[in-house]
Amino acid sequence: MRLGVHIMGFDHPDGPGALGPELAAAGAAAEAAGASWLSVMDHYFQMEQLGGPELAMLECYTTLGYLAAHTSTVRLGALVTGVTYRHPGLLAKIVSTLDTLSGGRATLGIGAAWYEREHLGLGVPFPPVAERFERLEETLRVCLRVWDPEDNGPFEGEYYRLAEPRDVPAPLSRPHPEIMIGGSGEKKTLRLVAQYADACNLLTSTPQETAHKLDVLRRHCDDLGRDYDRIRKTVICRGEALGDLDAFGREMADHAGLGIDTVIAATAEPRPARWIEERVAPAVRRLAELG
Numbered sequence: 001m002r003l004g005v006h007i008m009g010f011d012h013p014d015g016p017g018a019l020g021p022e023l024a025a026a027g028a029a030a031e032a033a034g035a036s037w038l039s040v041m042d043h044y045f046q047m048e049q050l051g052g053p054e055l056a057m058l059e060c061y062t063t064l065g066y067l068a069a070h071t072s073t074v075r076l077g078a079l080v081t082g083v084t085y086r087h088p089g090l091l092a093k094i095v096s097t098l099d100t101l102s103g104g105r106a107t108l109g110i111g112a113a114w115y116e117r118e119h120l121g122l123g124v125p126f127p128p129v130a131e132r133f134e135r136l137e138e139t140l141r142v143c144l145r146v147w148d149p150e151d152n153g154p155f156e157g158e159y160y161r162l163a164e165p166r167d168v169p170a171p172l173s174r175p176h177p178e179i180m181i182g183g184s185g186e187k188k189t190l191r192l193v194a195q196y197a198d199a200c201n202l203l204t205s206t207p208q209e210t211a212h213k214l215d216v217l218r219r220h221c222d223d224l225g226r227d228y229d230r231i232r233k234t235v236i237c238r239g240e241a242l243g244d245l246d247a248f249g250r251e252m253a254d255h256a257g258l259g260i261d262t263v264i265a266a267t268a269e270p271r272p273a274r275w276i277e278e279r280v281a282p283a284v285r286r287l288a289e290l291g
Helices: 016-033 060-069 088-101 116-122 129-146 189-196 207-224 239-243 245-257 272-290
Strands: 002-007 037-040 075-078 106-111 178-182 199-202 232-238 262-267
Touching: 002 016, 002 272, 016 037, 016 060, 016 272, 037 060, 037 262, 060 075, 060 088, 075 178, 088 106, 088 129, 106 129, 129 189, 178 189, 178 232, 189 207, 199 207, 207 245, 232 239, 239 245, 239 262, 239 272, 245 272, 262 272
Parallel strands: 002 037, 002 262, 037 075, 075 106, 106 178, 178 199, 199 232, 232 262
Antiparallel strands: none
């Protein structure tokens, strides 16, 4: 099992000017620790459970581009992009650019979006949940079309129409950047994982819940004729869990037995580089002991 890092906080005690050096140091620390993944949130406003819009939030893909220039091995992605945030043709181009400039390390992490306040705050349309899931599926189809060098013909969907879906240069990843769908909804989200995704990120609280969600995913794969084993499975955990390495190791051993490839530890620490050095590096070593 591998360990990833997810950065959620951007209020550095030394002010905004310290964010660039801090993120560069976090990228270096993640690679030195042996982390396999580095992600940031994709939001306009900080989430209310972490302090709300009065606190700092950086634009996701600009931040990932910066991290790409300061890393060389970790996989980079958003956890996760809301489907409402960017037109899918533009999103495909953004992720392709990140993939090219990072040497093929980009993942398109995507979900149905949920944070209504930030949409209203910046004037971004926020459709009802059923429509957001319909747009999510159509966005996945658009991205796959844009990344297909053999098909530049028009795309005519219910919500999106592209006259010439073209991406030059093509992303370095083949056949396209990894697609990761975040969420655990059994009827819609996990079906979309089975149909379109290369990876999933499950929001679960116990190994038992994870096992149930994976059973649901397997049934969707069976229904669609998809090879369940070809989907990379990941879970996210609170960074505080790394404080008790014995308990963390026991829980992750259970997850590894279920086929979880990566656990992604989330932190809102104001100095993530130091947190990675102090917490993530020992946790990577503990996971290595699991084999």
